[in-house]
Structure formats: C-alpha cells, structure tokens
Amino acid sequence: MNKFHIRDDFYINDNKIKIISGALHYFRVVPEYWVDRLEKLKALGCNTVETYIPWNLHEPKEGVFDFEGQKDFVKFTKLAQDMGLYVILRPTPYICAEWEFGGLPAWLLKYPYVRVRSNCNIFLSAVDRYFNKLFDYIKPLQITQGGPVLMMQVENEYGSFSNNKNYLKNIKNLMIKHGCEVPLFTSDGGWKEVLEAGTLVDEGVLPTANFGSRSKEQIGALSDFMKENDIVGPLMCMEFWIGWFNNWGGEFKRRDAEDAANELKDLLYIGHVNIYMYHGGTNFGFYNGCSYHDGIDPQTTTYDYDALLNEYGEFTEKYYKFKDVISNFTEIPEVKFTTDIKKINYGEFKLTNKVSLFSTLDTLAKPIYNENTLNMEAIDQGYGYILYRANVGKRNTLERFKLIGMDDRAQIFVNENHHSTLYKENFIGTNQPISLDKEDDNIMDILVENLGRINYGGSLLSPSQRKGIKGGVMFDLHLHTGWDHYSLELDNVDKVNFSGYYKENTPAFYEYEFEVDEKGDTFLSTEGFGKGCAFINGFNLGRFWELGPTNYLYIPAPLLKEGLNKIVIFETEGKYKQTITLDDKPCYTK
Template identity: 55%
Template sequence: MKFEVRDRFYMDDEPFKIISGSIHYFRVVPEYWRDRLEKLKALGCNTVETYIAWNMHEPEKGRFRFDGMLDVERFVKLAGELGLYVILRPSPYICAEWELGGLPPWLLSEDGMRFRVYYPPYLKHVREYYEVLMAKLRPLQIDQGGPVIMMQIENEYGSYANDKKYLEWLRDLMRELGITVPLCTSDGPTHDMLHGGTIDGVLATANFGSRVEEAFGYLSKFRPNSPLMCMEFWIGWFDAWGNEKHMIGDLEMAEGELDKMLELGNVNFYMFEGGTNFGFMNGANYYEGLTPDVTSYDYDAILTEDGQITEKYRRFKKIIGKYREIPKIELTTDIKRIDYGVLPVQEKVSLFSVLEELSAPIENTFPQPMEKLGQSYGYILYHTDLRTEEHLRRLQLRGANDRAQVFVDKKPVVTLMDKELLEERELDVSFDRGADMDILVENLGRVNFALRLEEQRKGISGGVWLNGHWHNGWRQYPLPLDNLDKLDFSKDYQEGLPAFYRFTFEAAETGDTFLDFAGWGKGVVFVNGVNLGRFWDIGPQKRLYLPGPLLKDGSNEIILFETEGRAGASIALRNEPDIG
C-alpha cells in the first residue's frame, strides 16, 4: 500500500481522512492493548497514534529494552491485525507529561549537556539510540507491508528552540536509517511556534484543544495546499498533586470543535485513553512553582484510565458517524472490577533499619546528585555526622531538587520543597556533638516542558550550608527501590519515620481494582514487585488503579513505602476509582 501527503492525505491514490486516537503502549499493561485498540476502532477511528519513550527503551546507556510493556513492535503489529493504521512519534523528546519528556536522565550525568539542539555529544546519543530503534520500526512501515503511515521528527519544537540544523539532522538521520514514510512535526498554531518548529519537506501539523477554524486557518496560510491535521486534539487535561479537583474538559464545546475539525481536516484525539504513570514516570511542570503530575493519566479521555467507555465516547462516536461508516466490533477481552476489601498491615520496618540492605553508600566530601551516582529515579539519602555542631540554627540545601526531609538523631526536623530549598531556613535544634544528620530527597518527577529541561538533576548538587559554613563528609545512599526483595521486616520499626509496610491477600480471581490509601501520607506502592506509582494525601487522586494482570491467582503482596510517618492500620482494594 502507499500513503502520501499531497494537498490532502491519500491511500493508494484515494483521498484518506485520518481519524486517530492516542494510546501510549507504555501507559497500558500489554494484556489490555487489544481491548483498547478494539474500542478505538469501534469508535470509528482508522488510526492509532503513540509516542515512543526513549527513557523507557534505554534506561541505562547502551542497555535497551523492548520486552513486555515496552514491546512497541507487538503493539504496532496488533494494531495492524485489527485493521488500524499507526502514526509513530519516536522523537527523542515527547513531552507527554512524562518524566523529562522521555529524555533519559543519564544524559544529565555529562557536564555541559544540551538537549534538543545541534550539540554533538547529544546527537551521538540520539544516533546510537536510533540505530537500534529504527531497525525495529523499519519493517513496520506501510510500504514494507506494515501499518505505520507517518512518523514525527520532533515534538512541539517551536515551544523550545528554533535550531533548523538540528531538525534537518533528525530528518536526515531517520531517512538514512531506512524511514521512508512521510515525516511530520507538531506545534502550537501560532507564528513563532510553527516557524520555529518546522522545516521544508516535512508535514507541519498543529496541537490545540479549541478554536478549530482559527487554528486550521493559520495552518493553511502557513502551509498552503497541505493537509490540515490536528496532531493533538486536547479533549481533556492532566492533574497535578495539590490540584483542588480532577481536571474535566468542556464536552459540549469539544463536540462542536470535533465536528468542525472533521469537516475541515484530520484529527488525532489526545488522549483516546490516557492510562497510568506507572513507577516514577510522572512528569512535572514549572511555572510559578513545581507541580508534579499524579499517578493517574486519566486525562478526562474518551476511555477512562482503566478502559471504561464514557459519555464522551458515545457522543464522539455519533459525530464520527457523520463522516464515515462505523464498523461493528466485538470486544474480546473480559475485564471486570473487583473489590478485595480491607487489608491490614502485616509487617513493617523503618527505612533507617534496612538502609544498608537496600543501598551501598558512596562517600564524598560534598553531596552529589543522583545522575552523578548512576541513579535516575526514586529517592536518595544523604547521611553525615554533626561533629562540629551542638545546635542547628541555619540550614540551606544548595542546588537541591525537589523535596527534602531533614532528620537529626533520626527525628524529623523540617521538610522543604521546591522554592523552600532555595532559602536559608532558621531552625532551633539542639543535640550532642556527633549526632547523625540524614536528608532524604525525593525526585518528584522531572519537568517535561519548556526551558527547565536541562536543570533537572535530582538530589543535592551544590552542598549543605549549615550554621554559616559548608558541611563536608557525606555518605550517599541511592534508593531507586528496585530491590525490595532485600527488605528484612524483622528489623526495628519506629513510628513517625519513613518506613515500609507489607500486606498480603488471596485472590480467588483477578480483576481490576483500586487501591485506597486513605489514612496514609505520601509514598509509593509496589504490587508483586511492580512499582504501581506514587500516592499523596494532598490529592486530587485518592485511589491508584491496579490492573488485574498485575495480580496473581492465589497469594499477592503489596508493599507501601511511606515517607511522612503518617501510616494507617490498613489499606483497601475497591472496585471504583476516585481520582478527585
């Protein structure tokens, strides 16, 4: 088959209207890919779009992963089997409210690293990644018998920089590595964004959530005689920790905008299904202050986070039906919600009791950030002794991101977040000379958009300014929490301190459920060894989605790492979500 970009899109020389929806394979367990794709086709879509997250596929330099949830080839082939075309967005940067916009944090271990410009050390890493990735994507293109009709070279680049040499290099590299389908960019529909983010010979598309006629009007003036495509029709929005409530879009307005969009051009829904920021993969934004995103990426999408059909789905389907015949699709995946009830705490142990089992300390005169220690995600604990002090009066953590809890003699002293880390804090803490000081720093999720991308080293990169001088001599404990099998729950537990809590339950059958953490403070949840994501009592998310395929028939284990010393006596697994 042949897909072409001319005055409009053509499939084998016949005009073709793209009606697409975004599903990020890395936000959905693979056991549910078929269900989500079947529901996409049943909506009337003929195409699925997905980003490809570099940080997931190359978590360490030179170590690549394409298994399980990261088997992008399987996802694309499955879409093709179901009769769907595919748009891939494999650009090094994806934004997507994803940790560092998909850029791997190990890039930040190199001093002077510059992102998303013609900077040879960065380009070298992109090339080495693309040589592996494009070899997998090449056979999936439509002119090779696969379903992929288009790929993106960069994402919203006009909102970051305007280095045309870099964009041309990306285009030429993809062509060199065998990508033959049409290429595209996507930017906001404004003068600066489009002029900064596009290059000749590559389709320009736009991202927006309203004012379709105005946006398409500008796009048609910018690129006359070119297809009009909204690559991201924002039909919802994402949530940040501390929001008053879950973000919900204006459905009536979206209906009208969709009708006009399909009349004038082509659409990709962002998101068809948002899915979940599993693990430590949520991104963050920084405008007036740091706003890390919640674990749910529900996005008020057409399907809910757990794949349920919504009123938005039903209304959009009617509008799409005006422009194409809706196929009848039988849904083949049996999915149920199950309430497993209340689970009491069975075992618990303090972080300080098992620190040496979980991490091998690295000593240094000054504290170092995670990236310099070979760590990307999670927490890091800095330990020292106050050998020259008997009173803590002033404290400042220089070059610290994002949230730090300070302990003296294993007692909480102060918690600092974001801008509070920039200021010298007045304190009044007495202790015996030689007392321990511990600073537990959490990477809340790296900023994924705008000008702070290169400032995302986590932990402490400057130093600790204590009572008017630098404090030296640190033991640093990286805590990515990827080795909880080493936990020894027979060791000491103290209330009010960071700790691990263990739960078990028997499942006669497995199904989707929602972990209710009412009564707990802040932390992260592991289910049968899988990092489910973060919880935080400030909301708006009140329950974490737990997909049924992560559970086992029979015995299951849940471990909570809670950092605030606010622990409940139990958790619950309910059959309804609560995302605020």
C-alpha cells in the same frame, strides 16, 4: 507493497484516506489490555492509532536497551494492524506527553555540558546510537515494508522551545539514515510564531498543529502558514486536546463533552485529526512528569486526561458523543470486545509487616562516599529517592542551616528524628535553626525525592533537572563535608528486611498480604497515608500524595496473581493504616 503519500491530501497508493486517529500510549497500559483499548478505538470509528515512543523507557541506562513486556511497541503495533488500524509513530527523542523529562533519559544529565534538543555533539551522538537500535524494530513496521505505520514525527512542539532549523534537519537526517521510509511531519501550536520556529518548510516535512479549542481559527492559522510558504498538503490537528492532565494539589480537570464533540465536528469537516488522548492510562513507576509554575509542579500518577476512555478503560459520555460525530464521516464498524475485564472489591486487609527505612537501608543500597553531596545523575541514578548521611559532630545548636541547590523535596532527620520537610516555597535555600542533641556523633539523614523532571518549554534546560543536592549542606557559613549517598530507585523492594525495627514518624515500608481466587481490576485506597509509592508483587504502581486530587492507585487485574499477593507501600511522612482497602472504584479527594 502499499505506499502512503502526502499530496494535496493523504493517499494510500492512489486512494484518498481521511485519518481519524486516537492517541493511545502502549507504555501507559498493561500489555494484556492493549487489545481491549484498540478494539474500543476501532469501535469508535477511528482508522488509525497514534503513539509516542519514550526514549527514557527504552534506554533507562546508557547503552542498556529494553523492548520487552510493556515496552514492546512492536507487538502493540502489530496488534493494531491485525485489527485493520493504521499507526502514526512518534519516535522523536523528545515527546513531552507529561512524561518524565519529556521522554529524554536522565543519564544525559551526568554530562555537565550536555544541551538537549540541540546540535550539542553529546546529545546528537546519543540520539544516533539510540536510533541505530530503535529503527531495527521500526523498519519492518512501515507501510513500505507491509506494516501499518503511515508516517513518523521529526520533533514535537519544537517551536515552543527553539527555532534551530539545523537541529531539526539533523534529527530528520538521522531518522532517514537509520531506515525511515515513510513521510515525516512536525507538530506545533496553532499560531504563526511557533509554526515558523518549529517547522521544516523546504524539507518535505508536513507541518501539523496541536490545539484543543477554537478549531476553525487554529486550523485556519495552519492553513495560512502553509499557503504563505507554498506548502501543499492536507490540514491535520496532530493533537486535538479533549481534556487535560492533573497536578498534585489541584482539582481533577474535566471538559464538557458536548463542547469537545462540536470542536471535533468542525475539524473533521476541514481536515484530519488525532484525538489526544483517546485513552490516557497511568503513569506507572516514577515516570510522571513535572510542570513549572513558580517552581516545579509535579503531575499525578493518573493520566486519565478526561479522555474518551477513563484511566481504567471504561467508556465515558465523551466517547459516545465523539462516536456520533465520527459516524457522519465514516461507517462505524461492529466490533466484538474480546477481553473480559471486571472490577472487584476485595475488601480490607491487615498490615503484616512494617520497618523503618533507616533499619533496612543497607539491604537496599550500598553507600557511595564523597566529600561533597552529589546529585543523582552523578552516581548513575535516574529516579526515586536519594538519602544523604553524615556525622555532623558533637552536641550543638546551629542558628543557620540550609540546603544549597535542592529543587525537589527533602526531609531532614537528626539521629532518626524528623526535623523538617523542605519543598517549593517552604524554606528551600533559607536558613533554619537545628539542634544536635547527642553528646557525640550526631547523624544527619536527608531524604530527597525526585518528584519528576520538567517536560515542557525552556525549563527543560533548568539546573533543577538534575536531582538531589547539587550545591551542599551549609552549617553557619560553611559547607559540611563527608557524605554517604544511598541510591534508592526502589526497583528492589524484595530486598526490604522486615525483621528490622520500626520507628514512628520516619519513612517506612508497610507490607500487606492477601489471597485472590479471581483476578479483577481494583483500586488501592491511599486515604490515611501521606506521601509515597506502592508496589503490587514488585510492580511499581506509582506515587500517591494526600494533596489529591486522587486518593487511589489503579491495579489492573493482570498485575495480580491467583493465590497470595503482596502490596508494599513506601511512605515518607509517618502516616499509615493498620488495614488497606482494595475497592472496585477509585477514591478522589473529598
């Protein structure tokens, strides 16, 4: 068997290897396109592919594991090996990656005293159980077992979170306990303070650095750190950031291709590189993460990242400039692309059905009663929406009404009439007047959306990571009690009953049907809709929001069926169109 060594440089057996890697997340690309994206990586001149493994994707409920379909990283890894590519795996419990909760599973938050990324027994015990399952899949993939996996990561940018060396050692030891046989590394920002905090100097774990600019300076800081700590090993930028992610309401971020290529050249003269991202892909479902800027700042469904391949796999100017640079360091192979991918404009399709959420609520979720409002995690819900319902009594005008401990986005309805939408600085935690118009039995509904959990920094520990209404609903100076909770993870949109009633300006489901003779990639235009998510044949394409910068959802061809297809859109603002458009190009904010 081959063996991968870290000495003064990287070696396979006794032969030096220069690692030129590209980041490609299997979970952000439909499996039918893995071959295409890997072939284009090889054609770039790369010899390695890198991917994270997100814990929350593979253990969505505690003790329930899933490694099938789009989650089958074993198949992805073997496809890479079949093409002659090596693999860097990053199975650390925390990944960041602009992914929901940085890859940590939401169910951890049902434990009141859990402290993630620490020696908290609840957390480490959960990691141990997860690794026990995960490494059954990883072990045969290592180069020591005839697989393509060269090395694995212990923790990700831990120096930007804590300096708890005992925790790092515990994660390392758990990986070894469960079968890790290849060298280990950490990755942190390219400056002294975070390198000192996030590395394991005396544990034989290689430190690497993450950065996107000033390459000579930042790889130099890594070199200085290694010399000061008598660490012998090659210099590697584990995440060479060539673009950036996007937040709702911001501009679509772009980086000059020539500038990025020049930085790559500087890096390759000095050491080894993993291009982040070679191809970004899509945050399907509810897995987009959240930044924190004076409150939560959710990230977009697209994870285009201004990468070498765009969100839907097309070559960019940056790809060709990077290929030119890489050709100075290795021979570029001839690669035949074997996946036939076309983009199709299917035109317009008319609305076939619509129904208010309130009408079909009981077909989607059974109410859970509690005197107090419970957060999502307390009722074993991780993602999507939660609706709180209460009878708030007789006709009355309240001068003071507010939500306590709600950090996301809430829509308030009284007798199914919209009262207000609370988000960020817009009145969360502040008093508002509210009128109860019916003589008796006024019903209040509060629909709260989990916009995404924070995925970076100290805010990982924020109380805002628990979703829903954590404190309560206050009328005047007292908390109202007696609430039904409807868990709406929307993994059952086939249960929507379109025979019910529709009411304007309420959250609702909209159904569109269309026939397909030939399958191709297409783009659902969301112009004219407000906020929500969309499903194609039951598959959650992700969120949309009229704030932009994108007004589309990408539909890869494999999600379509020859014959009848169905799109269901859940929209929360009461904005919709009688027709939808499936175009052959994406739509951005004008």
